[in-house]
Amino acid sequence: MANLPPSHYPDIGQIGEDLVAQWLESTDWVILHRRFSCRWGEIDIIAQHHDCNSGKNAISPNFTQYPTLAFVEVKTRSFGNWDAGGRSAITLQKQTKLSRTAGIFLAEFPQMADCACRFDVAIVYCQPISKQPRQLTTAHQALISASVAGYQFYLQEYIPAAFDSAMDS
Structure with a gap:
């Protein structure tokens, strides 16, 4: 069987990001940038989220809660991958790059400077549909799944505030 050209295969990373963006929107996040x-x-x-408790609250009636900004790193991997579903690919060097990039974003959009910021990681698994279906390897149920271009995608884990900002140190 001949190898198909690279253009024949779907962009697995893009589809994983699409799945995460869809899930975020379904949980009341607004996607600001991809x-x-x-x-x-x-x-x-x-993504940006306005908490339900925005504005005045019982603890401090004059306190205004700013929206939360999430800088989301999506790792889309196949089952049995070498890097723990993408978790081990989030090295200190990668965290520093993400933090610097977030700083540039905030400089370009100074109206976001007062938002609470965090770095989230989304773990997406994919497998070709044509293969024998496998059980998910973790005990957690997928947050959302989709079938796209001959693959099954699962948002297996979403980790809010997965690491501290390298700018804070």
């Missing part, structure tokens, strides 16, 4: 890039690197998804 694949934001600068000289430091790229952030897959930048």
Whole structure:
């Protein structure tokens, strides 16, 4: 069987990001930017959430809670991959690049400077549909799944505030 040209295969990473963006929107996040890039690197998804408790609250009636910005790194991997579903690919060097890129985003959009910021990681698994279906290897149920271009995708884990900002140190 001849190898198909690379253009024949879907962009697995893009589809994984689409799945995560869809899930974020279904949980009341607003997608501000996809694949934001600068000289430091790229952030897959930048999303904003207005908490239900925005505005006045019982603890401090004059306190106004700012929206939360999530800088989301999406790791899409096949089952049995070498890097723990993408977790071990989030090295200190990668975290520093993400932090610097987030800083550039905030400099370009100063109206977001007062938002609470965090770095989230989304773990997406994919497998070809044509193969014998496998059980998910973790005890957690997928947050969302989709079949696209002959593959089954599962948002297996979403890790809010997965690492501290390298800018904070």
